[in-house]
Amino acid sequence: MSGQAFRQFIVKVHGRCNLACTYCYLYAGPDRTWRSRPAAAAPEVLDRTATRIAEHARAHALTSLSLVLHGGEPLLAGAGTLARFTALVRDRVPAGCTVDAVVQTNATLLTARRLAVLADSGLRIGVSLDGGLAAHNARRVDHAGRPSWPAASRGALLLADRAPQAYAGVLTVVDVTLDPVETYESLLTLRPPALNLLLPHGNWSAPPPHWAGARHGEWLCAVFDRWWTAGRRETRIRLFEECVALLLGLPSATEALGLAPFDAVVVETDGSVEQVDSLKSAYDGAARTGLDVFRHAFDEALRHPAVAARQAGAAALADRCRACPLLRVCGGGHYAHRYRAGHGFRNPSVYCADLQRLIHHVAARLATDATPAVRDEVAS
């Protein structure tokens, strides 16, 4: 029995990074699979991947799909390679299937010329930064330990100036040692149309850094209040807006909350078909499926037990989560954060207390700020 079709295809066009962030779960975590893989995806891997994506789109009559060019640092593959591969996928999918293509970069390699190539090929560009000040990005260093901030900030501002229509936004890993409001306000100086705040990967066997009480939840609540009370929507913040959506009974578009079946799949530089990288923060080989684009259709990955578990919604959760009053909103949190060695993934999130704190906080603000007149009207 295969599950819901994949609609998000994450392609590792390059498997190495020009940075060596001290907290990187991919290269400094327990997973070692990257070491045995080619640095860059060969042309035949990209060609075969485009064919497999088109095959899947046709088989499931997809009207849209998301193509995510990831790494490592995808720009190490060259902007031209990214543009050509995107064009190849668009050319091969059936007529009537739109391809939303985005590249996620550390921005250090962005130049005016590369930006033009990416934007002209219809690629959106997302940037990974941990704040809008040098101090916020002290852990994002190159392999010689030099700060990446000068090049990254230059690249991000170039993107905002030269290609605002292609600017997807900024992804930020939460660092609870930083001031939350200062972090948010500094990110606004980069003019992102959207932000997402990612809880650092960790689990019960390897808890996240500075994990205590609901410290991460408190940090997020402080940013929420600053964003919510700004008097205008300064930018979109995915985590918060998806929390509002879930509280209103809508489906969500995030891994961090909710019970929506997960429909993303990864192609590594050697053509291996894997689950998403975040699982690699749990144990070595956690994302492996044993499949590859040369021998297997993506439908075979849908039948993989671990993929099926991520599409099973509440059925894949711990008993405690299924009985929790916040189940529909929290959804057990991010799958990778539930891991416990010897017990698998059927546990509450290591961020359970943090998620409860955030969800209650957002719900309270939502209830308070829908004015009494409107609330009476709705009630009647």
Next chain:
Amino acid sequence: MHPVLREVVAELR
């Protein structure tokens, strides 16, 4: 193996 609430909700509709 509330302007922000208004805009967010309008979009979510």
